[in-house]
Amino acid sequence: MDPLTRTEQTLAAAVAAVEVPGSPPRLGAAIRHAVFPRGARIRPRLCLSVARACGDDAPELANAAGAAIELLHCASLVHDDLPCFDDADIRRGKPSVHKAFGEPLAVLTGDAMIVMAFEIIARAGATHPARLAPVLLTIARSVGAPVGITAGQAWECEPAAVLRDYQRAKTGSLFVAATIAGAAAAGADPTPWQAVGEQIGEAYQVADDIRDAVADEAELGKPINQDIVHARPNAVHELGLNGAVERLQALVAGSMAAIPDCPGAGELQALIMSEAKRLKPKKLDLAAA
Amino acid sequence: MDPLTRTEQTLAAAVAAVEVPGSPPRLGAAIRHAVFPRGARIRPRLCLSVARACGDDAPELANAAGAAIELLHCASLVHDDLPCFDDADIRRGKPSVHKAFGEPLAVLTGDAMIVMAFEIIARAGATHPARLAPVLLTIARSVGAPVGITAGQAWECEPAAVLRDYQRAKTGSLFVAATIAGAAAAGADPTPWQAVGEQIGEAYQVADDIRDAVADEAELGKPINQDIVHARPNAVHELGLNGAVERLQALVAGSMAAIPDCPGAGELQALIMSEAKRLKPKKLDLAAA
Numbered sequence: 259m260d261p262l263t264r265t266e267q268t269l270a271a272a273v274a275a276v277e278v279p280g281s282p283p284r285l286g287a288a289i290r291h292a293v294f295p296r297g298a299r300i301r302p303r304l305c306l307s308v309a310r311a312c313g314d315d316a317p318e319l320a321n322a323a324g325a326a327i328e329l330l331h332c333a334s335l336v337h338d339d340l341p342c343f344d345d346a347d348i349r350r351g352k353p354s355v356h357k358a359f360g361e362p363l364a365v366l367t368g369d370a371m372i373v374m375a376f377e378i379i380a381r382a383g384a385t386h387p388a389r390l391a392p393v394l395l396t397i398a399r400s401v402g403a404p405v406g407i408t409a410g411q412a413w414e415c416e417p418a419a420v421l422r423d424y425q426r427a428k429t430g431s432l433f434v435a436a437t438i439a440g441a442a443a444a445g446a447d448p449t450p451w452q453a454v455g456e457q458i459g460e461a462y463q464v465a466d467d468i469r470d471a472v473a474d475e476a477e478l479g480k481p482i483n484q485d486i487v488h489a490r491p492n493a494v495h496e497l498g499l500n501g502a503v504e505r506l507q508a509l510v511a512g513s514m515a516a517i518p519d520c521p522g523a524g525e526l527q528a529l530i531m532s533e534a535k536r537l538k539p540k541k542l543d544l545a546a547a
Numbered sequence: 548m549d550p551l552t553r554t555e556q557t558l559a560a561a562v563a564a565v566e567v568p569g570s571p572p573r574l575g576a577a578i579r580h581a582v583f584p585r586g587a588r589i590r591p592r593l594c595l596s597v598a599r600a601c602g603d604d605a606p607e608l609a610n611a612a613g614a615a616i617e618l619l620h621c622a623s624l625v626h627d628d629l630p631c632f633d634d635a636d637i638r639r640g641k642p643s644v645h646k647a648f649g650e651p652l653a654v655l656t657g658d659a660m661i662v663m664a665f666e667i668i669a670r671a672g673a674t675h676p677a678r679l680a681p682v683l684l685t686i687a688r689s690v691g692a693p694v695g696i697t698a699g700q701a702w703e704c705e706p707a708a709v710l711r712d713y714q715r716a717k718t719g720s721l722f723v724a725a726t727i728a729g730a731a732a733a734g735a736d737p738t739p740w741q742a743v744g745e746q747i748g749e750a751y752q753v754a755d756d757i758r759d760a761v762a763d764e765a766e767l768g769k770p771i772n773q774d775i776v777h778a779r780p781n782a783v784h785e786l787g788l789n790g791a792v793e794r795l796q797a798l799v800a801g802s803m804a805a806i807p808d809c810p811g812a813g814e815l816q817a818l819i820m821s822e823a824k825r826l827k828p829k830k831l832d833l834a835a836a
Contacts, residue, residue: 280712281693285701289692337658342650361631363704365654366697369626372658373691376665380683387676394669394683402662403578404570408655412574415652423569 261306261324264317265299268325272378276370288359288367289374292332297350300533301436302328304458307529308440308451311522316389320443322382323393326375327436330401333371336364338411344484372401392442400435407431414490421491429466430459450518457513458530464506465537467493471502473539503542510534550595550613553606554588557614561667565659577648577656578663581621586639589822590725591617593747596818597729597740600811605678609732611671612682615664616725619690622660625653627700633773661690681731689724696720703779710780718755719748742805747819750798754826756782757791762828792831799823 259267273293277286302324309320339346339354340361347357356364376394383390403409410428413419437455441448470485471494485492493502514530517523548556562582566575591613598609628635628643629650636646645653665683672679692698699717702708726744730737759774760783774781782791803819806812 276692278693282698282701282705282708284704285692285698333658337654340654342654360704363701365626365629365631366701366704368658369622369661370692370697370701372661373687373695373697377684377687377691380680380687384680384684387679390676390679391669391673395666395673398662398666398669402666403565403574403659404567406662408659408662409571409574412571412652412655412659415573415649415655416571419571 261303261310262299264306264321265302265324265328266296268321268378269293269296269328272325272329272374276374284359284363285366285370288355288363289371291352291358292336292355292367292371293329295350298533298536299328300462301331301432303529304433304455304526305436305440305443307522307526308437308454309444311517311520311526312441312444312446314444316386316443316445319379319382319386319389319393320440322378323397323439323443324436326379326397327400327432327439329371329375329378330397330407331432333368333375334401334407334411336368336371340364343411343414346484375401386443389442389445392448393439396439396442396448397435400431405431419491421493421496424491425460425463425493426456429463430456433459433462450516453516454513457509457516461506461509461513461534462537464493464502464509465534468499468502468506468542469537469539470494471499472541506534550592550599551588553595553610554591554613554617555585557610557667558582558585558617561614561618561663565663573648573652574655574659577644577652578660580641580647581625581644581656581660582618584639587822587825588617589751590620590721592818593722593744593815594725594729594732596811596815597726597743598733600806600809600815601730601733601735603733605675605732605734608668608671608675608678608682609729611667612686612728612732613725615668615686616689616721616728618660618664618667619686619696620721622657622664623690623696623700625657625660629653632700632703635773664690675732678731678734681737682728685728685731685737686724689720694720708780710782710785713780714749714752714782715745718752719745722748722751739805739807743802746798746802746805750795750802750823751826753782753791753795753798754823757788757795757831758826758828759783760788761830795823 273290276289305324305327306320314320335349336355338344339349340356346354348354355367379394400406401408405427407428410424413424434452434455437451438448441451497505510530514527517526562579565578594613594616595609603609624638625644627633628638629645635643637643644656668683689695690697694716696717699713702713723741723744726740727737730740786794799819803816806815
């Protein structure tokens with residue numbers, strides 16, 4: 259089964275487990291709203307592609323690791339959209355969770371999704387106890403303090419932040435978790451996969467910065483120029499548009515070069531190439547034409 | 548070492564691990580603000596008392612389980628105090644986290660503490676892999692959806708809630724987690740400990756309802772009559788003051804009777820008795836005199 263189908267099935271089961279008698283129905287509905295319909299699911303697809311490249315002998319654990327990373331990503335979007343942060347009314351082309359369900363339930367939805375992420379790993383890891391702690395620690399580290407996405411977001415509450423540190427924590431960490439957890443779930447040495455995740459994560463952030471600066475709102479499905487509005491560090495501001503595009507190309511090439519020799523290398527490189535193409539704003543194609 | 552000292556040492560180490568170079572300093576400060584100075588720490592003390600009663604042969608895992616439960620409790624208080632929920636300016640007699648650090652950082656502080664809870668269990672469980680999944684699942688279940696404290700809080704966002712279901716999720720679940728995780732961390736059968744946790748949890752909620760109705764603000768260290776202000780279900784409204792006090796006494800007695808025969812039963816009963824005394828508002832003593 260392909261990584262995307264595996265991810266959707268795992269997420270569908272996790273969300274359905276909340277929508278049971280005795281559970282507050284609006285919480286389940288808000289979690290479903292935050293998780294479906296899907297975005298690109300790039301992080302779990304990356305996680306499962308690495309697991310496949312490493313033999314994929316514990317697919318349930320890899321599925322759980324990928325889905326957990328996606329749940330944590332979606333949870334961070336729900337909280338990022340809150341009025342006290344980006345105050346975003348739309349996300350993936352539909353109302354943000356707090357717009358659709360109110361602010362209290364949006365806070366709780368993010369909280370419940372963080373817990374759900376660790377719960378599905380623990381459940382899948384019960385049959386692979388030796389791999390459970392490494393997978394959990396990798397993912398927890400990528401999302402908490404001091405260096406995970408929560409810390410990355412918290413840099414926005416500091417008087418000053420270094421662009422690279424901020425982006426590494428806010429965006430890069432979850433990509434590094436995806437590659438390392440994919441390898442760890444399959445019982446492989448995760449060491450060589452760190453550099454792959456780091457470069458993909460930074461590439462994704464630079465691509466996001468470029469899109470925030472040049473894409474239009476209909477293409478992006480969310481408000482543009484949010485980094486300027488919120489005075490956040492952004493690679494286009496720091497390097498200029500051409501500099502940012504060059505940096506993005508170098509990172510994509512670097513991530514592919516860092517993939518260790520393994521049977522799944524081709525599939526992974528194809529995933530990276532298709533993502534690099536998807537994330538390039540149409541305006542840049544026109545400018546180059 | 549006594550349960551309270553063990554808890555404070557474990558929490559101190561967990562918070563210090565966030566306050567490192569490369570971490571956003573205000574996030575670490577806000578986490579410290581949320582965790583220290585301590586409240587009663589009743590949940591981790593209960594967890595460690597049960598672990599001791601069950602032999603306590605993996606004290607690091609029991610310490611982590613207890614501290615994780617306390618972190619999750621503190622995280623829920625940080626989010627409960629937010630303007631979109633209780634809008635509470637004070638907590639434990641000092642400014643709430645959002646008052647001291649702003650609303651965005653308060654959201655992130657709660658998020659980071661939830662992650663930290665699972666991270667410390669995963670770290671301690673690496674040396675007891677067979678016990679890791681049961682401890683994690685017990686604690687995740689008690690704090691997430693569909694029946695944990697997040698779900699309990701989410702019942703406040705529904706048009707109607709059953710008092711017992713609401714309180715069991717919002718408050719009881721973390722007490723049940725404390726007793727079951729304490730037994731599971733020590734490798735014991737957790738089954739008999741469920742009834743102990745359930746009754747202590749319900750007793751604590753009823754005591755809280757009584758205090759919300761009759762204590763004064765200085766004694767409580769937080770605003771009173773919040774259940775009336777927020778139209779939340781409350782045992783005093785449902786049973787009357789005398790009925791609520793009778794219910795509390797029955798629950799305290801029932802929890803002590805449910806403790807299985809074990810060497811630590813006396814210590815645990817003493818803990819329950821001292822808590823029951825501590826939580827009784829002074830006004831009730833005067834009324835009875």
